[in-house]
Amino acid sequence: MGKIRQLDETLSNMIAAGEVVENMASVVKELLENAIDASAKSVEVHLREAGFREITVLDDGEGMDKDDLRMAFKRHATSKIKTHHDLHHIGSLGFRGEALPSIASVAKVEVDASLNEQSGDRIVVRNGDIVSEEKGEARKGTKILIKDLFYNTPARLKHLKSAQRELSFVVDYVNKIALSHPHIAFTLTNNGKTLLKTQGDNDVLKVLHQIYPLDVIKNMLAFENKNQYFKIKGYMSKPSHTRSSRQHMTLITNRRIIHNNKLLNAALSAYRTYLPVHKFPILYLEIEVDPLLVDVNIHPQKLSVKFTEEAELRKLIESTLASRLKSEDLIPMVERREQPAPEQSGFDFTQAKERQSERPSKVEETPAPPPTPEKTQEEPASKKNKRLPYLSYIGQSFGTYLLFQDENALYIVDQHAAAERIRYEQYIAAMSRETPTVRNLLTPFDLSLSNREILAHESIKETLLSFGLHTEVKDDTTLSIHSHPHWFKEGEEEEYAERMVRLLLAEEEVSVSKMIDKVAADLACKHSVRANKYINKHEIDRLIEDLDRCENPFTCPHGRPTILSFSTHELETMFQRVQS
Ligand code: ZN
Ligand code: ZN
Numbered sequence: 001m002g003k004i005r006q007l008d009e010t011l012s013n014m015i016a017a018g019e020v021v022e023n024m025a026s027v028v029k030e031l032l033e034n035a036i037d038a039s040a041k042s043v044e045v046h047l048r049e050a051g052f053r054e055i056t057v058l059d060d061g062e063g064m065d066k067d068d069l070r071m072a073f074k075r076h077a078t079s080k081i082k083t084h085h086d087l088h089h090i091g092s093l094g095f096r097g098e099a100l101p102s103i104a105s106v107a108k109v110e111v112d113a114s115l116n117e118q119s120g121d122r123i124v125v126r127n128g129d130i131v132s133e134e135k136g137e138a139r140k141g142t143k144i145l146i147k148d149l150f151y152n153t154p155a156r157l158k159h160l161k162s163a164q165r166e167l168s169f170v171v172d173y174v175n176k177i178a179l180s181h182p183h184i185a186f187t188l189t190n191n192g193k194t195l196l197k198t199q200g201d202n203d204v205l206k207v208l209h210q211i212y213p214l215d216v217i218k219n220m221l222a223f224e225n226k227n228q229y230f231k232i233k234g235y236m237s238k239p240s241h242t243r244s245s246r247q248h249m250t251l252i253t254n255r256r257i258i259h260n261n262k263l264l265n266a267a268l269s270a271y272r273t274y275l276p277v278h279k280f281p282i283l284y285l286e287i288e289v290d291p292l293l294v295d296v297n298i299h300p301q302k303l304s305v306k307f308t309e310e311a312e313l314r315k316l317i318e319s320t321l322a323s324r325l326k327s328e329d330l331i332p333m334v335e336r337r338e339q340p341a342p343e344q345s346g347f348d349f350t351q352a353k354e355r356q357s358e359r360p361s362k363v364e365e366t367p368a369p370p371p372t373p374e375k376t377q378e379e380p381a382s383k384k385n386k387r388l389p390y391l392s393y394i395g396q397s398f399g400t401y402l403l404f405q406d407e408n409a410l411y412i413v414d415q416h417a418a419a420e421r422i423r424y425e426q427y428i429a430a431m432s433r434e435t436p437t438v439r440n441l442l443t444p445f446d447l448s449l450s451n452r453e454i455l456a457h458e459s460i461k462e463t464l465l466s467f468g469l470h471t472e473v474k475d476d477t478t479l480s481i482h483s484h485p486h487w488f489k490e491g492e493e494e495e496y497a498e499r500m501v502r503l504l505l506a507e508e509e510v511s512v513s514k515m516i517d518k519v520a521a522d523l524a525c526k527h528s529v530r531a532n533k534y535i536n537k538h539e540i541d542r543l544i545e546d547l548d549r550c551e552n553p554f555t556c557p558h559g560r561p562t563i564l565s566f567s568t569h570e571l572e573t574m575f576q577r578v579q580s
Contacts, residue, residue, distance in 0.1 A: 021103055023160055024051035024149070025169035030099040031144055032177055035059035036184065038142060041200060044187040045174060050163035051149065051190075060141040064113040066121045066133070072111070073101050073125055104128050106156070108147040112136035127152065171195055172247070175211050179284060180252045182207050204284060208235060215335065216241050216282060221328060225320040229309045231288035236267075236321055237281045239274040239555060240332035249283040254291060258305040263287075266314035270321030272517070273424070274330075274552060276559035287313065329387070330554040331411070331565045336574060388548045388563070393540060400531035402540060409565040415535065415543065417556035419528035420521075422546040424557040427520035430487035436468035437486035444472075444480040447498050451476045453505055460504045463515070469500060489527060499523060521557035 021027055028045055035043045038061025048054040064072065103109065105128040114120035114137065122136030137143065150157035160166055167190060178186040178198045185200030198207045209217045219241045224233040249267065251258050263285075271281055287307075295306040307313050391404035391411055402418075404411040430436070449457070454473055464471055468485035481497050488496040503519050529535060535543075547553045547562065555561055572578045 021106060021149075023169060024055070024166040025173045027051065027055060027103055027107075027146060027149065028057070028170050029173055029177075030103065031055070031057040031146075032174070034100070034144075035061055035142065036177075036181060038062045040141065040184060042185040042187075045170075045189070047167070047170065047188075047190040049191065050167040051146075051170065052160075052163060052166075053147070055146040055149070056143065058141070058143045063115045063141050064121075065115055069111060069113050069121055069123055070130065070133075073104055073123075073128070073130060101128060103146060103149075106153055107149040107151065110145040110147075112139070112143040114138055114140050116140055176250055176257045178207050178210070179204065179250055180255050180257050204286075205235065208284060212282065220282070221324050223320055223324045225316060227312060227316050229289065229293060230307075230313050230316055232285060232313075232316060232320060233288075234283065234285040236283050236285075236324065238328065238330055238332075239271060239281070239325070239559070240330070240561070242275060242279040242281055244278060244280070246280050249280060249285075251285050251287065253287045253289060253294065253305060256303055256305075258303050260305055260307075262310065262314060263317060266317040267321055269318045270325060273521075273557045274325060274555050274559055279559065285317070289313075326551065330552075331388075331563050332554075332561055333409075333570070334564055334566045335570060386548055387550075387553050388544070391544055393537070396534060396540075398532070399534050402543075404544075407568075409567045410571065411563055411565050413544070413547075413563045414531075414556075414561070415529055415533075416531050417560050417562040418543055418547045418553075420524045420556040420558075421550055421553065421562055422543070423528050424520050424524035425550050425552075427487065427523055428516060430485065431467060431516045431520060436466075438468040438470075438483045439486055439488070440470075440483045441481065444482045445494055445497075446474060447479045447481065447494065447501065448477060449479055449501070453501075454479065456505055457501070460501070463504060464501065467500065469497060471501070492527075496523065499526075517557075524557055 021030075024047075028051070032043060032045065035057060038059060040059035040061035042060050044056075044058040046054075046056040046058070100109075104125045109125040110122065111125075112120055112122045117138055117140055120136035120138045122132075122134050123130050124132040150160070161169075171188065174186060174188045174196055178184075178196060182198070182204045183200055183202040184198075186196060186198045187194065188196040196210055198210050205217065205220070205222075208220065216237060219238040220235040221238060222233075222235055224231075226232065246264055249264050251260060251263055267283055267285065268275075268280070275281065289307065293308040295308070296303065389406045389408070389411070391406060391413075394403040394405055396402055396415075397412075400415060402413040402415055404413065454476060457471065457473060457479060461471060468483060469481065470483040472480045472482060474480045479501065481493075484493055484497055499522060500519055503522060504515060507515060507518075529539075529543075553562060569578070
């Protein structure tokens with residue numbers, strides 16, 4: 001009978017393994033979470049061949065005695081989660097007691113554990129069975145060695161991605177767990193090569209610097225804020241330092257990495273018009289909240305979390321990040337790069353590799369500077385609220401770029417982008433007015449549209465009217481305009497009206513603020529000075545004055561920079577007048 005039961009258990013473990021053990025990263029995840037739950041201060045992960053050959057996880061946590069060690073390979077052996085109530089308290093990382101037996105059913109496993117320095121135990125598990133028990137290393141903590149993952153289920157082995165790809169998932173996961181546990185020292189190696197090493201001294205910025213290059217760290221802004229329910233803090237990248245996916249936006253609650261797209265969107269709204277499309281900031285955001293306000297949805301691979309009062313949290317995130325951006329000098333500084341711009345693929349793995357070669361064996365030091373604003377201390381009173389430096393004009397280049405200088409740097413302004421930003425903000429201000437100032441037309445003018453567009457017009461009529469555009473259907477293909485907002489440019493009223501109508505028709509979902517944004521950006525682009533056009537000094541002075549008055553003078557409405565700078569130091573270095 002015992003045998004049958006045993007077979008049963010092994011089988012069900014193998015089935016469970018399919019759910020829990022999806023890839024290398026999921027194995028590493030289970031083992032790391034066990035180590036963290038054992039109160040480890042230091043956790044090492046060593047891989048051979050991206051984990052295909054071996055995964056070793058070594059911790060200095062509480063360890064286990066012989067009985068615990070045996071129990072660890074029984075399903076549902078966990079003592080961590082006992083009641084439903086506990087699930088709402090997401091302090092504990094290990095949710096699934098079957099993780100270790102599941103792994104042991106599809107890999108060769110050896111575990112060394114010790115409660116103290118005096119003695120240790122070792123067990124060896126094959127096909128889910130304990131095949132030997134002996135004396136082990138007398139080192140406090142636990143060491144788990146996983147060999148030949150999926151050796152007995154070749155079909156599943158085939159399912160894994162390439163070594164490089166699996167490794168990138170592991171690196172990404174360990175990066176995030178290191179960020180969420182800055183008080184624990186993590187080491188990750190593959191074939192003896194260090195990919196991540198953190199100090200465990202509770203300094204998130206230092207952990208970030210182990211993951212990202214120095215120029216990213218220099219361009220991270222610290223933020224902190226709270227309302228009656230939530231406290232948030234973290235680091236956000238300036239708009240000049242972006243990535244091509246949301247992968248680098250990390251949300252953490254009560255030391256857990258969580259997934260919540262609405263919160264990420266709130267953060268992204270703060271960056272609206274600061275970033276081009278498909279570009280995302282690097283963000284580390286910690287949310288402190290009473291666990292009772294958290295609704296956890298457990299999924300083996302990720303933790304989706306909803307919050308009670310989530311709308312309040314979204315507001316807090318958006319306003320905090322937006323005002324942080326507003327308080328900052330965001331002129332991107334052009335710097336020489338020793339290496340080509342990293343990260344096209346979005347993999348941290350490549351970065352980790354680059355970073356290691358960049359700084360051999362210097363991991364202990366902390367070159368990360370404080371992320372404080374780089375503004376000068378005493379500024380003339382007239383410079384209050386001025387966001388651009390005093391720019392003294394040098395000349396125009398290619399009919400497109402305006403050159404300026406001050407005592408610290410050379411500045412290059414893209415005249416189209418700058419003019420676009422100015423107009424965009426003017427349009428936004430005019431369009432956002434509660435009651436738009438309207439010009440009523442004695443003789444209406446007509447727009448030619450398709451019959452389909454005329455039919456669809458009914459659904460946007462009200463919205464158009466709220467902007468001051470009074471439209472009436474004249475016939476199957478003609479729309480009459482009876483009034484338009486005051487800010488329409490004289491002589492181009494028809495074109496403005498047509499753009500508004502068409503943009504609104506093209507939107508599947510009409511959100512007024514999105515619509516305002518689109519129309520404003522679109523019109524601003526259309527009506528701003530083009531590249532390849534020489535403009536006179538008077539126009540230039542006016543442009544810079546107006547740009548400086550903008551809420552965000554640093555990017556055009558499409559997120560492209562309006563201004564770049566080369567510091568005098570950087571120039572001197574490039575001309576080798578000084579050593580960098
Ligand atoms: Zn444009
Ligand atoms: Zn633009």
